Amino acid sequence: MWPRLSRRRPGPLYWEFLKEPKLLWYYGSVGSLRLDGIRFVVYSNDHPPRHVHGFLGETEAIVDLRADGNVALAGRRDAVRPADAKRSDVRRILNVAAMHFEELAALWRSIHDNA
Numbered sequence: 001m002w003p004r005l006s007r008r009r010p011g012p013l014y015w016e017f018l019k020e021p022k023l024l025w026y027y028g029s030v031g032s033l034r035l036d037g038i039r040f041v042v043y044s045n046d047h048p049p050r051h052v053h054g055f056l057g058e059t060e061a062i063v064d065l066r067a068d069g070n071v072a073l074a075g076r077r078d079a080v081r082p083a084d085a086k087r088s089d090v091r092r093i094l095n096v097a098a099m100h101f102e103e104l105a106a107l108w109r110s111i112h113d114n115a
Helices: 012-019 087-099 101-112
Strands: 030-035 038-043 051-056 059-065 071-073
Touching (some): 030 101, 038 087, 038 101, 051 087, 059 101, 071 087, 087 101
Antiparallel strands (some): 030 038, 038 051, 051 059, 059 071
């Protein structure tokens, strides 16, 4: 038997959610590049130091773009998500970021100089 669909009206929390959709979605400009199979993202509300978010599969690594032209994993607790991500994925994100440093720095400037 098929499950019976509810015909109840949505409760008050549903209507509050519709009034404040910002709670779930990001509003602002986002810049992204796909380089060698890795998606790099810069958010307009991000803070200094200059950094990008690199995504490979389910792994996210926050990569600092240093003034001397080098890249490094951000010095914060949540620099790698999930915490048990494969080290090879993190290394690959860092290597690709190092190879494409100028493009990522230009992406950061395009988002934050126009914000």
